[in-house]
Amino acid sequence: MKIGFIGCGNMGSAMIGGILRQGIFSKDEIIVSNLTEEGRERSKKNLGVVTTPDNNEVVRSAKTIVLAVKPQFYEEVLDEVHNSLTADHTIIGIAPGKTLAWLEEKAGLPLKVVRFMPNTPAQVGEGMTAVCANERVSKEGLDEILKITDSFGCTEVIPERLMDAAGAVGGCAPAYVFMFIEAMADAAVSQGMPRKQAYKFASQTVLGSAKMVLETGRHPGDLKDMVCSPAGTTIEGVRTLEKNGFRSAVFEALTAAAEKGKKL
Numbered sequence: 001m002k003i004g005f006i007g008c009g010n011m012g013s014a015m016i017g018g019i020l021r022q023g024i025f026s027k028d029e030i031i032v033s034n035l036t037e038e039g040r041e042r043s044k045k046n047l048g049v050v051t052t053p054d055n056n057e058v059v060r061s062a063k064t065i066v067l068a069v070k071p072q073f074y075e076e077v078l079d080e081v082h083n084s085l086t087a088d089h090t091i092i093g094i095a096p097g098k099t100l101a102w103l104e105e106k107a108g109l110p111l112k113v114v115r116f117m118p119n120t121p122a123q124v125g126e127g128m129t130a131v132c133a134n135e136r137v138s139k140e141g142l143d144e145i146l147k148i149t150d151s152f153g154c155t156e157v158i159p160e161r162l163m164d165a166a167g168a169v170g171g172c173a174p175a176y177v178f179m180f181i182e183a184m185a186d187a188a189v190s191q192g193m194p195r196k197q198a199y200k201f202a203s204q205t206v207l208g209s210a211k212m213v214l215e216t217g218r219h220p221g222d223l224k225d226m227v228c229s230p231a232g233t234t235i236e237g238v239r240t241l242e243k244n245g246f247r248s249a250v251f252e253a254l255t256a257a258a259e260k261g262k263k264l
């Protein structure tokens with residue numbers, strides 16, 4: 001086995017999907033544990049990977065271990081497996097608030113520790129993942145790890161102090177974007193557009209706008225100005241968004257998410 005996942009729900013399966021698609025590891029090089037029979041069956045059926053109910057089996061079988069359970073279960077999982085961990089293991093935490101130092105302390109021995117902050121667009125190969133690692137991870141070791149995150153989208157290596165910011169603008173933000181898409185589509189439906197078509201318009205518009213920011217390198221405000229004709233329709237919408245505190249609402253939402261990350 002090349003890599004093991006303890007827990008495999010939304011985020012674990014999104015990451016494994018990318019790893020398999022890019023051929024980083026094959027199905028029989030990935031072992032996944034899950035508490036529930038249903039979860040194991042889902043991983044077997046959708047991903048074709050090896051599954052087990054035993055978290056220790058994952059640690060005994062693979063040297064790179066991703067902790068893909070909810071943050072609340074990190075401590076009990078590390079308690080459960082710490083006797084199977086060795087100095088040759090690399091553990092990868094993907095939960096907000098679980099720092100490199102905390103993970104190493106709970107693992108109970110000096111070992112290589114990495115943090116990812118991925119997001120669910122990994123499922124379609126368009127993830128945005130932040131990565132940081134402790135000093136035991138060599139440059140070559142980090143390069144191997146980055147091949148994994150690159151398989152499901154873009155990666156940025158960042159200092160650990162920025163992980164909560166990355167959690168807000170990367171990990172959590174798809175939820176806010178989906179809310180924005182849903183709200184735009186609702187408005188189009190209220191104007192008479194069929195629901196399915198409204199989702200297509202809203203989603204493709206978000207995708208295209210994001211692509212413009214990435215590909216032109218132009219300031220988002222500049223790109224916004226390009227859309228706003230004098231005395232036109234768009235600027236009326238901009239006025240309404242400003243009146244309703246759109247930017248401030250987004251600012252506060254990401255700040256709340258980042259602050260929560262610091263407390264977990």
Ligand SMILES: NC(=O)C1=CN([C@@H]2O[C@H](COP(=O)(O)OP(=O)(O)OC[C@H]3O[C@@H](n4cnc5c(N)ncnc54)[C@H](O)[C@@H]3O)[C@@H](O)[C@H]2O)C=CC1
Nearest residue numbers: 007008009010011034035039068069070071094095118171
């Ligand atoms: N969902 C998201 O958008 C993102 C999630 N994350 C982080 O990823 C981690 C996983 O989140 P999700 O995939 O959303 O959760 P999830 O609930 O979809 O998946 C967790 C899986 O772990 C299994 N599990 C629970 N306790 C277990 C145990 N003791 N041993 C083995 N398996 C166990 C559950 O049955 C479930 O299938 C969390 O720490 C979360 O903070 C990070 C970035 C984005």
Ligand SMILES: O=C(O)[C@@H]1CCC=N1
Nearest residue numbers: 095096167171172173
């Ligand atoms: O809400 C959460 O805890 C996870 C972390 C980042 C996105 N989802």
